[in-house]
C-alpha cells in the first residue's frame with residue numbers, strides 16, 4: 017500500500033489526513049506531530065482565556081486516529097529527510113519510510129533580534145503550551161506588553177487584557193494592522209482600542225530589554241527614540257516565519273524570505289514531497305489563514321488520486337473582532353491598483369470607519385476596510401469575490417441607512433458559484449443542492465454541507481440564503497416532516513385528533529404516501545399515545561416505536577440496554593435500594609446514580625430484560641420511561657419535613673406531580689423539579705416546568721432547559737394553591753403536546769412561540785382560546801388510563817417473544833463482551849473485544 | 858452478489874416459523890455463528906427480508922432492532938444506534954456508499970422462513 021507520511025499535525029495537516037481517509041485512495045498514513053497533542057483549533061486559541069478548555073479546541077484524538085487506521089506519533093519533531101532513500105528521521109531517532117511525504121509544519125512566531133529577548137519572561141503566542149506559560153507568568157503581576165500591532169498581536173493583547181494585566185501594544189510601524197488596513201482604518205482602530213484601556217505605542221523600535229533592578233516590575237524595554245517602558249512580561253507577536261528548515265536541509269527549493277516553494281498541485285521541487293499550509297510558498301506568498309491551507313490540503317490529496325483539484329491562490333479577506341472591535345478587510349485595502357477610486361465614510365461620534373476601493377470604471381469592488389461596524393462585510397465580500405456589478409452610486413453601500421435606501425445585496429442576487437463558507441469551501445450552489453435533496457432547515461444544511469461549522473464567519477449569510485431559498489420554495493417544503501407526510505407535527509396532531517385516527521396505517525393511507533420512516537412513524541406513535549394512550553406495544557403500534565420504546569429500555573453502544581426504574585421524587589426505601597443492588601448483581605449490571613435522582617442499571621442483554629423487570633415490578637418498581645419522549649423525572653429537595661428552611665413539603669408535591677404525569681407521551685422528553693424554598697436545591701428553574709415553594713403556596717416556572725443549550729425557566733405564576741398549580745400544569749403540558757414540533761423541548765417551543773410568555777399565560781391562565789377545560793379533560797384521560805408498560809409486557813407472553821436474542825436458538829450474543837473496571841462491568845472497547853474474541857476462537 | 862462462489866449445491870435451511878416473526882418489525886436468527894436480521898413486512902412483496910445483523914457504523918449486532926420504512930422508494934431499516942438506513946434488498950447503506958451489510962436470500966414457504974445458502 018502507498019505509504020504517506022505527514023509531518024506536522026496542525027489544522028492543515030489534520031485536514032489533509034481527514035481528506036485522504038475520506039477519499040478513494042488506499043494509503044497507510046503516518047502522522048508525526050511535534051506538539052504533544054493532536055491537532056487543535058488554533059484559530060480559536062484565545063478562547064482558552066475565556067473559559068474554553070484545550071479539550072474543547074481538539075479537532076481529533078489519538079483514539080479517533082486509531083479508529084481511522086492512522087498511525088500517529090506526537091511530541092517528536094522530524095529532524096531530517098533522506099530523499100534518496102525516502103526516509104524521515106525524528107529527533108528521538110525513529111525512522112519512517114515514505115512513498116509520498118507531506119510537510120505541514122506550519123510556522124513559528126518571529127522574535128525580533130533584540131538584545132535581551134531571551135530574558136524571563138519573554139514569551140510567544142502560538143500553541144496551547146504557550147498559553148499555559150502566559151497564564152502562569154501573568155499570575156500576581158500587573159503589566160503586560162505585546163510586541164506587534166498586527167492581527168495576531170492585537171488578538172494576543174486581548175488575551176493579556178483578559179488576564180487582568182495593564183496592557184501595552186508596541187508596534188514598529190506607524191499604524192496598527194498595517195497589512196489589512198489603510199491609514200484611516202488603522203487610526204480609528206487605535207482610537208477604539210485606546211478607549212478600552214489598552215495603551216498603544218507606534219513607531220517604536222525596541223533596542224534592548226533589560227532586567228529591572230529597581231521598581232516592582234520585572235523588565236524594562238529601551239526604545240530607539242530614548243523612551244522606555246517597564247513591564248512584568250513581554251509577548252512577541254511580530255509576525256510568523258515558516259518552519260522550512262527541514263526542507264532547506266534536504267535541498268528543496270525555498271523562497272528568498274522563507275517558505276517551501278510549491279506549484280498549484282502543492283508539489284515541492286521534489287515531486288514526491290508536498291508542502292501545505294503556512295509552511296508553503298505559492299506564487300511568492302505565504303497564506304497565513306486556515307482556509308487557504310485547507311484548499312492546499314485538498315489539492316495535495318487529489319494528486320494521489322484523480323488530480324481534479326488545483327490550488328490557485330486564495331482570497332485573504334478577513335473579518336474579526338479584536339478586543340471587541342469589529343474589523344474587516346477585503347481585497348486591495350490600500351487602493352494600490354492604478355486608477356482605483358476610494359470612497360470613505362467616517363463618524364467619530366460612534367467610532368465607525370468604512371472605505372471602499374472601486375475600479376476606475378466604477379463597476380467592480382476591489383477592496384474595502386471596515387472598522388467599528390462590520391455589518392456590510394458579507395455583502396461587500398460577495399461583490400468582491402463574485403465580480404458582481406456595483407450599483408451606480410457605490411458609496412450607498414457604506415453610508416448609514418438613513419442617508420438613503422442602501423441597495424442590500426439579497427441572497428437571491430448571488431450566483432451559484434459564490435463561495436459562502438470559505439472554511440469548508442461551500443458555494444451557494446452546494447447549499448441549494450443540499451436543500452433540493454431535502455435538507456431544508458438551517459441545521460440540516462449545516463450538517464450536510466459543513467457550512468458555517470468552521471470559523472462561523474458566514475453564519476448570517478448562510479441563514480439568509482437558507483431563508484431565501486425556503487421562501488422561494490413555498491412553506492410546505494420546509495415544514496414537511498419527511499417524504500411521507502406534508503405535515504408539521506402540529507398539523508399531524510390536528511388531523512389525528514379531528515378525524516379520530518387510531519393507527520398509523522389509517523393515517524398514512526388517508527394523508528401520506530409510501531410506507532413511512534423513522535421520522536414520521538415515531539412522531540405518529542407519540543401523537544397516538546398522547547391522544548388515545550394505548551399500550552405502546554399493541555400490534556398496530558409496535559412498528560412505530562423507536563427501538564428504545566420497542567424494548568422499553570435504552571440501547572447502549574454495544575447493543576445491550578439500560579434499565580431505569582422510576583424513583584418518584586428521588587425518594588426510595590432501603591428495601592427497594594437493596595432490590596436494585598440484588599438485581600444488578602444477579603444480572604451483572606453496571607450501576608450508577610444518574611444526574612436526575614435515580615439509579616440506572618446498564619448492560620442488560622435483551623433476553624434478560626423481562627426477567628429483570630419481573631423482579632423489579634415484584635418489588636414495587638415501575639418503568640421510568642427513560643426511553644420515551646415522555647416525563648422523565650421530577651427532582652425534589654427534602655423540603656419542610658427535614659430542612660430548617662423549607663416552607664412546603666416539596667417531596668410530597670414532587671411525588672404527586674411525577675405520578676400524575678408519568679407515561680404522558682410528548683414531542684420531546686420533559687422534566688420537572690420541586691424545591692422547598694427559594695434556595696432552590698432541586699434546580700427547578702432549569703426544568704421544563706419547575707415548582708418552588710413560597711410562604712403562601714407555589715411559584716410555577718416554565719420552559720427551562722439544561723442540556724445542550726441551557727435556558728433559565730420563566731416565572732409563570734406566583735403563590736398558587738395546590739389545585740390551581742396542577743390545573744395550570746395540565747393545561748401547559750397539553751398545550752405543548754398539541755402545538756410543539758417534533759423533538760422540540762419546551763424551551764425551544766417557547767422561543768418560537770409567537771407572543772411568547774405573555775401569550776402562553778393568556779392561554780393557560782386566562783383561557784383566552786377557550787380550550788382550558790378540553791386540555792384538562794385530555795390530561796385526566798391520560799392520567800386515568802396510565803399503565804406501567806413493563807407490567808403489561810411481562811404479563812403478555814405474546815409480547816415477550818420479541819425479547820429473545822435469537823429466534824432459532826437459546827444462545828446468547830457471544831460477541832457482546834464486558835471487561836471489569838472499578839469493580840463493575842463495562843463494554844469492552846473495539847480493540848479489547850477483538851483481542852478477546854481472537855483468544856476464544 | 859459480487860462474491861459469487863463456486864457452484865455448490867444450493868442449500869436451504871429453516872430459520873423459524875411465520876408466527877415467530879413480528880409484523881412490520883425485525884428479529885434476529887443465528888446461522889453458524891452468523892447473525893441475520895429478519896424483517897417481516899406483510900403488505901409487501903416479498904414479505905420477508907434478511908440482511909446481516911452487524912451495524913458496521915455503530916459496531917454492534919443491532920440492525921434487527923431498527924425501525925423499517927421506505928426512503929426514496931427503497932425498503933430500509935434505520936440502525937437503532939446512529940440512524941443510518943440500510944436497504945433491505947441489497948444491504949447498501951443509503952448515507953454512505955462505502956459501507957454495506959450482506960443481504961441474504963430468504964423465502965416464506967408453508968409458513969416457514971427458509972434461508973438459501
Ligand code: SRM
Pocket residue numbers: 570571572578579580608609610611612613614615616642648649685687702703720721722723724725761
Ligand atoms: C443516565 C443519564 C446520565 C447520568 O449518568 O447521570 C443520562 C443519559 C442519557 N441522556 Fe441525558 N442523562 C441523564 C440526565 C440528564 C440531565 C440532568 C437531569 O435530567 O437533571 C440532562 C440536562 C437536563 C435537561 O434535559 O434539560 C440531560 C440532557 C440530555 C440531552 C440534552 C437535552 C436538551 O434539551 O439539550 C440529551 C439528548 C436528547 O434528549 O436529545 C440526553 C440524552 C441522553 C441519552 C438518552 C443519550 C442516548 O441516546 O443514549 C442517555 C441514555 C440514558 C440511558 O441509556 O439510560 N440527555 N440528561 C441521566 C439520566 C437521568 C435519569 O435518571 O433519567
Ligand SMILES: Cc1cc2nc3c(=O)[nH]c(=O)nc-3n(C[C@H](O)[C@H](O)[C@H](O)COP(=O)(O)OP(=O)(O)OC[C@H]3O[C@@H](n4cnc5c(N)ncnc54)[C@H](O)[C@@H]3O)c2cc1C
Pocket residue numbers: 023024025026027028029030048049050051058059060061062092093094095120121122123141142168171259262292293294295303304305306307309336471
Ligand atoms: C492566535 C491565532 C489566531 C489566529 N486566527 C486566525 C483566524 O481568525 N482566521 C484564520 O484563518 N487563521 C487564523 N490563524 C492562523 C491559523 O491558525 C493558521 O493559518 C493555521 O493554523 C495553519 O495551519 P498549519 O497546519 O499550516 O500550521 P500549524 O497549525 O502551525 O501546525 C503545524 C504543526 O506542525 C508542527 N511541526 C513543525 N515542524 C515540525 C517537524 N519538523 N516535525 C513534526 N512536527 C512539526 C508544529 O509544532 C505544529 O503543531 C490564527 C493563528 C493564531 C496563532
Ligand code: SF4
Pocket residue numbers: 653654655656659660661662663666691692693694695696697698
Ligand atoms: S430548597 Fe430549601 S427546603 Fe429544599 S433543601 Fe434547599 S434549603 Fe432546604
Ligand code: FES
Pocket residue numbers: 436437438439440467468469470471472473474475
Ligand atoms: S467561513 Fe468559516 S465557517 Fe464558514
